[in-house]
Amino acid sequence: xxxxKKYIDxxxxxxxxxxxxxxxxxSISADSAYKGDVLKTADAVAASLKExxxxxxxxxxxxxxxxxxxxxxxxxxxxxxxxxxxxxxxxPDPVELWTSGPFEPVVKKTDIHPEGAVFARxxxxxxxxxxxxxxxLEVMNQTNSLPCNVKFMIEGxxxxxxxNLGWFVSRNxxxxxxxxxxxxxxxxLSNDNPSITTGLRGLSYVEVxxxxxxRDLHSGLYGxxxxxxxxxxxxMIAKLQDENNKITIPGFYDKVEVLSTEERAEMAKAPFSLDxxxxxxxxxxxxxxxxxxxxxxxxxRPTLDVNGIWxxxxxxxAKTVIxxxxxxxxxxxxxxxxxxxxxxxxxxxxxxSIAPASVKxxxxxxxxxxxxxxxxxxxxxxxxxxxxxxxxxxxPVPVRSGGSIPIVALFERxxxxxxxxxxxxxxxxAIHSPNEHYGLFNFYKGIETIPLFYKNFVELKK
Ligand code: BES
Ligand code: MN
Ligand code: MN
Numbered sequence: 001x002x003x004x005k006k007y008i009d010x011x012x013x014x015x016x017x018x019x020x021x022x023x024x025x026x027s028i029s030a031d032s033a034y035k036g037d038v039l040k041t042a043d044a045v046a047a048s049l050k051e052x053x054x055x056x057x058x059x060x061x062x063x064x065x066x067x068x069x070x071x072x073x074x075x076x077x078x079x080x081x082x083x084x085x086x087x088x089x090x091x092p093d094p095v096e097l098w099t100s101g102p103f104e105p106v107v108k109k110t111d112i113h114p115e116g117a118v119f120a121r122x123x124x125x126x127x128x129x130x131x132x133x134x135x136x137l138e139v140m141n142q143t144n145s146l147p148c149n150v151k152f153m154i155e156g157x158x159x160x161x162x163x164n165l166g167w168f169v170s171r172n173x174x175x176x177x178x179x180x181x182x183x184x185x186x187x188x189l190s191n192d193n194p195s196i197t198t199g200l201r202g203l204s205y206v207e208v209x210x211x212x213x214x215r216d217l218h219s220g221l222y223g224x225x226x227x228x229x230x231x232x233x234x235x236m237i238a239k240l241q242d243e244n245n246k247i248t249i250p251g252f253y254d255k256v257e258v259l260s261t262e263e264r265a266e267m268a269k270a271p272f273s274l275d276x277x278x279x280x281x282x283x284x285x286x287x288x289x290x291x292x293x294x295x296x297x298x299x300x301r302p303t304l305d306v307n308g309i310w311x312x313x314x315x316x317x318a319k320t321v322i323x324x325x326x327x328x329x330x331x332x333x334x335x336x337x338x339x340x341x342x343x344x345x346x347x348x349x350x351x352x353s354i355a356p357a358s359v360k361x362x363x364x365x366x367x368x369x370x371x372x373x374x375x376x377x378x379x380x381x382x383x384x385x386x387x388x389x390x391x392x393x394x395x396p397v398p399v400r401s402g403g404s405i406p407i408v409a410l411f412e413r414x415x416x417x418x419x420x421x422x423x424x425x426x427x428x429x430a431i432h433s434p435n436e437h438y439g440l441f442n443f444y445k446g447i448e449t450i451p452l453f454y455k456n457f458v459e460l461k462k
Contacts, residue, residue: 004451006048012444016107016118019131019443023120027127029065029160030090031219038156041087042066045154047136054152058171062164065156069175072137073149079461081454084177084407084419085130085157085185087118089122091433097434112191113427117437118341123341125270128438129155129184129424129446133215136450147458151178155407158185161367161405169407169414173267173325179409182458184446186401186423191270191441193390196384199299199400200408202334202371208351210236210326211360216312217322227358229326232313233237236361237328240304241356242310244290247304247332249350252343257336259300267295270397280428286327298402303333329366333402340368369406372419379460380420387452388422393444 008015027218028034042311045068046059057083064087092102100106102378114353118128133152140146146405153176155165169176212229213222236364243247259267271294278286288297297303311326313319327415332343350362355361374381388396401421408419414427 004139004145005448007139007143008444008447013446015131015135016440016443017134019128020105020118020120021047022127022131023118023122024103026092027088027102027122027156029092029157030091030399034108038065038088040307042068042154042156042328045087045130045134048131049152052134052138054137054150056199058170059115062168064164067156067165067168068152068154070152071150071318072141072146074146074289074388075149078148079179080151080177081457082151082176082181082413082417083133084158084181084183085133085152085154087130087154088124088156088159089125089127090159092121092434094434102434102436107198110439112426112435113437113439113441114440115439117429117439119435121436123434123436124425124429124436124442126158126185128229128443131183132184132424132443132446133225133450138455139447140451140454145455147454150454151176157405158405161369162410163367165407166410166414167412174414177359178415178417179461180383181408181415181417181419182380182450182453183408183419183421184423184450185405186403186421187401187425187427187429187444188423189270189272189397190396190426190438194396194397195270195399196376196381196388197401198376198381198398199336199373200371200421201299201302201402201404202338202340202409203246203367203369203404203406204332204334204340204347205329205366205368206331206344206347207329207363207364208327209234209362210355211324211362212326212358213322213324216324219320219322222322225321227356228322229354229359231354232327232359233309233311236351236354237306237309237330241352245288246290247302249304249343249347250348252302254340255339256302257300260332264296267300267321267400268293270295270399274425276437299400302333302335302338303331305331306412307331333404334371336373338371340370344368367406369404370409372405372408372412373400374418374420378418379457380418383456383460384420384422386456387449390452391449420453422447422449 049070102121210229312323
């Protein structure tokens with residue numbers, strides 16, 4: 001057994017207990033009530049990096065939440081790995097659906113995680129995965145096996161659009177110079193089927209407001225004679241997709257990258273069971289764009305989803321009312337070559353064009369992000385693939401993911417460096433949902449795999 005593996009085995013409980021402490025701090029970036037906790041988490045991450053043995057550590061202020069930056073420079077002539085992760089988490093709501101407190105981490109066994117999983121908001125996205133990198137550094141340091149330079153950049157605003165990370169990156173290009181960016185903020189197919197994420201979708205996110213009469217009205221006195229904004233908004237949303245679940249916004253698909261039959265055949269080789277998929281979600285049937293498989297629908301095809309819709313009376317009992325306003329939050333996941341700003345513009349134009357004259361429509365854009373794809377023939381991918389093959393005993397398959405990490409495309413643009421998405425989470429880990437968890441198997445496997453990535457990367461760069 002390698003010294004690294006021995007060190008991990010000896011320190012399993014310590015690693016887990018430290019992660020549990022980190023998970024107790026509610027670092028909800030979207031809610032300003034938690035500002036103190038987000039800042040406290042940045043300090044805790046910094047302290048853990050110091051403990052792991054970095055030799056330069058800074059908590060970099062930004063107009064928003066700080067970025068924890070750290071480095072350990074072994075030798076300037078050796079390659080440099082830049083680790084990115086985030087210490088902020090999504091809000092835990094609806095809290096009543098959690099079986100234990102979102103910030104009271106507990107380890108429980110599940111069918112998919114017989115070794116146990118730690119349940120808490122941020123367990124998988126991304127505190128648990130980010131912390132694997134801190135521990136991997138500790139492992140390499142303690143076993144004198146860090147083979148190259150390493151830099152850490154851990155942000156606190158990923159879940160709200162990483163606006164200030166862009167600000168930070170453009171001001172610190174020299175500081176962030178590196179040969180590869182390593183990120184664990186995605187997943188694998190299953191614990192028996194390792195995979196590496198080679199693509200992320202982009203994002204255009206808008207909020208819409210439909211206004212009818214200037215005040216809420218009695219639905220008997222006025223019903224039928226004035227536009228009901230909620231009815232109208234529902235009709236407008238229904239028009240955004242046709243009977244084949246294609247998006248109807250003119251120009252929406254114009255730039256979509258079309259995959260070749262060979263590429264699609266290659267994708268179809270990834271293990272996937274439609275029955276298991278439906279069963280896991282209690283669905284009697286699936287749904288999506290005509291002509292594409294489920295795996296394609298959630299990765300290489302763009303989508304449009306209403307994330308929230310509100311207006312009118314939603315309290316107890318019945319109130320007869322026509323609301324003055326109706327609102328919705330709508331996201332569009334984008335694929336290579338679609339431009340988020342352009343898509344937002346196309347959406348706005350079309351949405352306004354389908355509104356009847358009886359209402360006013362406002363569209364407000366939120367944060368967006370570019371899609372990303374990475375090749376599988378570069379040293380970073382090959383180093384990751386070999387590392388996983390060593391720890392899983394099976395070669396990982398490349399998989400394009402449906403999620404978004406907008407900053408990854410920005411890294412490529414600003415730093416000219418590709419990111420390797422070496423994630424270890426599972427789709428069933430319930431990120432952003434109640435009862436988020438992260439398998440202990442996955443946590444330890446990550447800590448074991450990451451040092452091998454470093455070793456392989458240095459070898460391949462020689
Ligand atoms: N880590 C996720 C993204 C992710 C998860 C990608 C799993 C692939 C597989 C990230 O924290 C996230 O939630 N991103 C947001 C976008 C962001 C702008 C809020 C998303 O994808 O909704
Ligand atoms: Mn994340
Ligand atoms: Mn997230």
